[in-house]
Structure formats: C-alpha cells, structure tokens
Amino acid sequence: MHHNKAVEIKNLHYKYPDGTMALDDINITIEHGESVALLGPNGAGKSTLILHLNGILRGNGEIKVFGLPVNKHTLKEIRRRVGLVFQDPDDQLFCPTVFEDVAFGPINMGLTKEEISTRVNKALASVELEGFGKRSAYHLSFGQKKRVAIATVLSMEPDMLVLDEPTSNLDPRGRGKIIKILNSLPVTKVVVTHNLNEAAKLCKKAIIMDKGRIVADEDIEKVLSNRPMLEAHGLISS
C-alpha cells in the first residue's frame, strides 16, 4: 500500500440549501487503520461530514479517500471501500429479507453468486447472526437490526467503517455486543457518538466538532482529560 492515508480533507465547506453553514473550513487527516471518534453536540455537523466521506454530499474543498479524489469516476470504488452505517437501521434495511439486504452491496459490485453468498454468510457471522438470512427485518429486535445494518456494509469488505451512533438506544447487553464486534474488525473506523465512555472503548483518536468547525483533533486520552474544552463544547456538563 503506497498510500497510508485513509482520509484527507482540505478546506471543506458545505452550505445547506437554506444558506446555513454546516461545514466551515474542515481540515482532517485519518491514517489507515486508525479508529477515530467524531464528537460534538447535536447540530455540530457530524452527520453532514460523514456523508461527505463517500460522496453522498459534495461540498467545496478537497476530499481524498484512500488517495482517491471524490468525483464521479471514483464514486463506485469509494463507496465500496467506505461502509456507511446509518443511525436508524430501518433506513438501511430496505429489502424483504436479511440475506438480500446483506447481499445488496455485493450484487451491485457484480460479484458471482458463490462469492455473494460466501460474503453474506461471513458478514452475518461476524455480527453473530448466523442463520438469520431468511428473516425479514421487521421480525428482528432493534439490537439485531443494528447488527444486520453493520453486516450490510461488511459484506462489501470495506477498508473503512463509518458509523453514526452505533450503540444509541440499545440496552447494556446490546451495547456491549456492538462494541465487541466493532473492536474485532481490523479496519479504519470513524464513529459518531455522544457517549464518551463508548468513544474511549472504541477509538484511539477523537475529533471534536462544534458549529460546523473542527475544534480538536488529537489522542482520545488527551481530549477526555481536557475538561474545560469538553465543557466548552457541551460534551460534559459542569
């Protein structure tokens, strides 16, 4: 691998259709294999930023993912290499069965039938849901749906996982399971979360956003021990 940067973003700006500045001069670099927590209050621009990582949104500025500039020609490759997991699994599971949902990406990649079913089984196994292929999403518990949603991108064998609140709204056992699964996956990870404990369990680095800007980008221990900064950006309360 001659390229060891997973993400390079330079001077990224993004305005909502109504004119509000959602991303204001974003500059970040994420190394290959790193796990990064993306922290910040509601409305800080975290979700907007992650939608730029696979070209769903396109702002002004320079974005390179695994060395590839995000544009029309690289979109397909980038979307294969970046697996985006949405907060509400009901948005991600749109097929009649779990199998079809997990197979959706690989089918679009044009893989052979054998490869597809190998990948689906492997992805379901890594989220501890072997044998769930025939079920339909509405028969699953919320925690199971969250795990299937992760499997739907794992089956594309991405090099980077981007997860929006992967543990929100789960009971402690469900949260523990997701954390264990994510920590067992050896890929670059970007995790959006409100939960500092979970950020610490999942990530080595933390990026803090507030009002569309990056306000901190360093080791998570440093970030978590900087109480005044956490307070200033509403991550803990005084």
Add this chain to the structure above:
Amino acid sequence: MKHFFIDKYSEIKSPINDLNARAKVIIFFALILLCATTPPNAFLAFGGYYLILSGILLVSKVPLGFVLKRTVVAAPFVLMVTLFIPFMEGGGGSYNLWGLTLHRSGLIVLFNVSVKAFFGVAALTLLTSATPFNELMDGLKQMGVPKIFITTASFMYRYIFVVVNEAMRMKRARDSRNFEGKWIWQTRTIGHMIATLFLRSYERGERIYSAMLSRGYDGEVKSLGKHPIVFKDVVFITLIISLAALLRFSHALTKLISGS
C-alpha cells in the same frame, strides 16, 4: 408493537411452501383461469375445483379459518354487484319467495359470479399465505412482471409496518393526552398528524436513498437469479393442472367420446 400482514403463515414448513414460487403462480393462475371459463351450470366441475383447493390447503397447513376470513372480505363487493340480478327479468322460469319473484337465469348468474369470485380470492389468499413474500416477488420478476412493480411492492411490504408503527406511536401519544376525536377542531389534528407522517416518510425516503447509494445502487435493484424450477415442481404443476383441466373439459370430452 405487533402486526401481521400478507404472509403471516409463510414460514410454515410444508410441501407447498417448498415449491418454487413460479410453479405456484402458474398453478394458481391456471386454476383461476380454468374456473373462470367453466360454464355456469357445470356444478360438478366447481365442486372439483374447490376440492383441489381444499387439498392444497390441507397439505400447506395454512389454517382454513384464516383463508375463509380473508375470502369473506370480498363478499360485500361480489354481493353488491350480483344480489339484484335474480330479481330481474330473464329466461328459464321463475320461483316465488315470500311474494318476490326470482328468475332462474338470474340465480345462475349469481351462483356463477359468486362461486368464481370466491374461488379466485381463496386461491390468491392461499398462494400468498404459502409463499414467502420475497420468493413470490422473485417468481413474478422471473415471469416478466416489470421491475418497477416488483420494486414498489417490495418497498411497500418492507415499510408499511414502519409507517404503521409510527402512526400507532403518534396515536398512542395523542390518546395519552385525552384525545377523543369528538370535536370538529380535533379533526384538524388528524390532518396535521397525516401531514407529519407524510413529511417523516419523505425524510426517511431520502435517508433510505442515501443508504442505497452508499452500497453501490445505480438505479436498478438487482437480485440473485436463484430458484430454478425442479422436477418436483413440474410434477406438481402437471398433476394439478391436468386434474383441473379434466374437470373443466369433462363435458366436452364426454361429448367427443360419445359422439365418435
């Protein structure tokens, strides 16, 4: 929150469930077609069709009550159209019933329409009950039904529960705040709720689309071309259809044989 829709019993293991979806579509549509084209006075043939359907029902393990309940739903529509026909003038003699005149030809029409309509609805109910929805969609797609219909139906099947759940949560919250729905201004509330539901479904639609794009969607839902028709399916198709065809054409056949 729990609810059940089309394929409540489609997970039951049975020989019928195991059949290829295309085979089932072919069988049921052939049955309906044969039944629909049968002359009105071939009472024996109708008896035979219902017997075949009962046989399939028995093997499929779908509860009779469930199919009956679904079929009865069609009753008002059928009766609305046909109930008055026997009172209209027609040939073939008439009967007197508490002062009302019933015409024989009209009664035959009533019988003909009802027996065929109920057969059709019962057959379709059984088909959808004994086939998982996704297999049915795959089968229809392989038989050449346009993709747009398949995609629309699949999304509807997937999201109707999500929307129903959202509506039920909203209703529950509203009822907790003493909504009785008896004042005129409260009907506006219902309007707002529908609008909110619509807005939220629209937003969800956008998020789903992003999720699809993220996984390489390029405007066409592809699926694995699986489920080939196997020997067992062919046997079943041949058996059922020839049995029904025999019933359908027995009259003509006897004529043919006795005539020669």
Add this chain to the structure above:
Amino acid sequence: MLIKLKNVNFTYMSNTPLAQRALENVSLSISAGEFVGLIGPTGSGKSTLVQHLNGLLEPLEGEVLIEGKKIGGEISPLLVRQKIGLVFQFPESQLFEETVFKDIAFGLRNLGYPDDEIEGRVRKALAMVGLDYFEFKDRSPFTLSGGEMRRVAIAGVLAMNPSCLVLDEPTSGLDSIGTREIISHLERLNREEGLTIILISHDMDEVAHLASRVIVMNEGKIEFDDSPRRVFSQKSDLLKIGLDIPQFTSLLFMLKEGGLDVPLALFELNEVKNAIVSALERRFS
C-alpha cells in the same frame, strides 16, 4: 397510595398461537413524591407496564388502582391519563401541531379548558421545562433543537397538571447538554413540585443518580424492587439478565476485588472520591 398494581398479568395477542406473555403477576405500589427508576433489558415488559398505568392497556388479570380507584371501573381512563402523564420514547417525533403553543395546549383543549386558563397553563408548563414563553410559543416544533423539542413534548404532558410523570428513555439520543437540561428539570420537578416520577432508562448512571427507588424487570416479572444502593450491589444478577451497574459502582467493585476495602454502591463523584481516599488512608496508615 398513588399507584397500585395487584397481580397484573398481560399477554399480547392472547388466544392466538402467537401469544406473548409480557407481564407476569406484577404487584407494586408507588406513593406520591417518589422518584422511581425502572430498568430492564429490551423486551422485559417495562413499556407494557407503564402503558397499564394510564389505561392504554388493560390487564388480562389483576387490577390497576390509581389513588385507590380501579381503572375502568371507578375511575375513567380519561381522568387517569390526566393524572398519569406518559412521555414516550422520542416524544419529539410525536409533536404534530403547527406551533409550540398549540402542541402544548393540545391536551388541555381536549379537556375543554377555557382559553385564558389554557394560556396560563401553557406558560407554566414551558417555565417548568426552562423554556421562555414568548420566545418559543409561536415557533414551529420543526425548527427547534432535539433537546428543545423534547422539552416541549414534556411540557405538553406537564400542562395537564399530572400527579405522576412517566418517561420512557427521555435522554436517549440527546447530547450531554440536552441530557443535562432534561435531568436537571426532572430533579427539580420531583424535589420542588413534589411530582412523582417514573423513569425508564438504559443508563444505569442516570438511574443511580436520580432515583430513590429502583425496580428491575426481567421477562415480565419484577426481579428487584429496592433502593439504588441495594439493587446495584447485585452485580452478578444484573449482568446475568443483560443489565449493567453504574460506572462508579463498577470501579468500586474492581478496587474491592483488588483488595481495597471500599463500600460498593456509591454513585456521586464526591462520595466515591472520599470513600477511596479514606480506604487508602486506612490501608497505609
């Protein structure tokens, strides 16, 4: 006794092959002024239980009494819903009126209150959740932040002047500012206004910090019903049913296992700090 449940049994879709037992012989009493934390893994029956408290669900067996009167028989579900205010999960998604004022007034209009009284009550309800009346009354709920929307939803229930407020995961999905705002208002409503509060949460720290009593549900039954200190000392039992213990308690357990003589069930930073310091002093003196 504000709320009393006697041997309540409930089954979803009873008399079908898909019947699902949700509550099994649940009996409990809650007095006015209590702050109860209700915890349990997903599917343990918490939501089913709270829907019995305001008559949205009726028990198959057993009875639910509000202020000594049986729901359905001696007290109408409508009156019960006014006394027991339920705030569901993600209540902001249940806001459906055009303005904040109209949404909060919704329940009051259903009860037929006169306009001037409605205005007074809306004003008071907004104040109770810390939102300025003039700033917010004419805004559309869709323009508010997540935390504000949720507080408006809670105000809509508070406007009915309930004796008891039941909240299903009121802080889930909120950032820490939003969470803090909700929590501090709940604390104040309980302490200063004497409002009875039942809080469903998956966050053990939140429950330990707020509640004076913790009820643990598992598979439709009440597993524990005791003070937070006693309940959260049952580490192995709680972990077994898929729950957790508060972070501080976890730390104290670890220190104890490492041989330091500390009490286990402390939930406040200062208490914990003092306990560790004095244990260390004892050890090294």
